[in-house]
Amino acid sequence: MWLSLYLSRSTLLWAAEEKLPAPRRWAAVVRAIVMFTGVVVAADVLNFAPGVFFAAFVILVGGAALAGAIAFGLGGQHAVRGWMMGKREEAARLEEETSLAALG
Numbered sequence: 001m002w003l004s005l006y007l008s009r010s011t012l013l014w015a016a017e018e019k020l021p022a023p024r025r026w027a028a029v030v031r032a033i034v035m036f037t038g039v040v041v042a043a044d045v046l047n048f049a050p051g052v053f054f055a056a057f058v059i060l061v062g063g064a065a066l067a068g069a070i071a072f073g074l075g076g077q078h079a080v081r082g083w084m085m086g087k088r089e090e091a092a093r094l095e096e097e098t099s100l101a102a103l104g
Helices: 002-017 023-045 050-103
Strands: none
């Protein structure tokens, strides 16, 4: 509990200093994640339904990783497309210079 409060307060200060939108939400998310992780660890140590808590933990972490990957993929596709077009134009320019050098 203390760790979640400390980390959420640190997140709140960081988000406010970085001028991120909704710093209190960031702090609440950090607090919830730390508390949930603590409950999973405590249930595993106390041998209280460790399979259920571990499965829930894996499902939530896997879902968060998948959501992050999809968001990164959809949000970054324009940047990758621009980077690929730049590489394609550079390759075409180099090919043209090479062909002109071979003629001369």
